[in-house]
Amino acid sequence: MTDYKNEDALVLFSGGQDSTTCLFWAKQTFRNVEALCFSYGQRHSLEVEIARNIAEIAGVSFQLLDASVISHLSPNSLTDASIVMDEEQPAGSYPNTFVPGRNMLFITFAAAVAYAKNIKHLVTGVSEADYSGYPDCRDTFIHSLNATINLAMDKHFVIHTPLMHRDKAKVWALADDLGVFDIVKNETLTCYNGIKAGGCGHCPACKLRNRGLQEYLADRK
Numbered sequence: 001m002t003d004y005k006n007e008d009a010l011v012l013f014s015g016g017q018d019s020t021t022c023l024f025w026a027k028q029t030f031r032n033v034e035a036l037c038f039s040y041g042q043r044h045s046l047e048v049e050i051a052r053n054i055a056e057i058a059g060v061s062f063q064l065l066d067a068s069v070i071s072h073l074s075p076n077s078l079t080d081a082s083i084v085m086d087e088e089q090p091a092g093s094y095p096n097t098f099v100p101g102r103n104m105l106f107i108t109f110a111a112a113v114a115y116a117k118n119i120k121h122l123v124t125g126v127s128e129a130d131y132s133g134y135p136d137c138r139d140t141f142i143h144s145l146n147a148t149i150n151l152a153m154d155k156h157f158v159i160h161t162p163l164m165h166r167d168k169a170k171v172w173a174l175a176d177d178l179g180v181f182d183i184v185k186n187e188t189l190t191c192y193n194g195i196k197a198g199g200c201g202h203c204p205a206c207k208l209r210n211r212g213l214q215e216y217l218a219d220r221k
Helices: 017-029 046-058 068-072 102-117 139-153 168-177 181-187 204-220
Strands: 008-012 032-039 061-066 121-123 158-160
Touching (some): 008 017, 017 032, 017 046, 017 121, 017 181, 032 102, 046 061, 046 181, 061 102, 102 121, 102 139, 168 181, 168 204
Parallel strands (some): 008 032, 008 121, 032 061, 121 158
16 A cells, blocks of 8 residues: 555545545545535535534644536536435436536646645545446546546646445444544534434435445444
C-alpha cells in the first residue's frame, strides 16, 4: 500500500455516512486533510451545517463552495421540492434523485480548488457496490474523469474512492475500524428528507443506510 503520510488531501464532503467515513479514512491516510462542501440547491440546508459540525469534530478545515448552478440544469427531486421523490428505482431508468452531472462537476470543482492549494489527492465517497444505480458512481467513470482532469489542468491528481467496492454493511465496518462508528451513526445526515442520524426510514438513502447497518450489526454479534 502506498504511503501518503507526507501528502495532503481534499475530501468532497457532504456530512453524510459515506463522505464522513471517507473524511476519517483520509485523516488516517494523509498528512493533512481539508473538507470541501457544496451548496447546490439541495432540499435541506441542514446538510451544510451538519457537514460543518462534523469537520469541526474531525479537526479539519472546512470550505463551502457555491455550486447552485447545478439546481438550474436538469429537473430532479433533490433540488426541486415540487417533484415527488422516487422511493424505488423505476424499471429501465434512474430514480429521479439522480442529479445529472453532479459528481462530474463536484470533482472538477474540487480539482480546481486543489490546484490552487497544490493538493493532488481528492477523496470522494462514491460506490458502485451499493447505490441507486447512478452512472456517476461507477469506477469506470472515476478513472475516466481522473484522466480528463489531469489532461485539462496538466496536473497529476489522484482520485481516491475508498468505498467503491464496499456495500453499506462494509462501510459501517470501516467506520467502526476507524473508531468513528458512533459519529457516523448519530451525527451524519444521509436522509433525502433531511432527517439526521436514522433518518425518515423510507427514502432510498435511508433504506440503503439502515439495511447496511442491520447487516453489519448482525455480523458483528
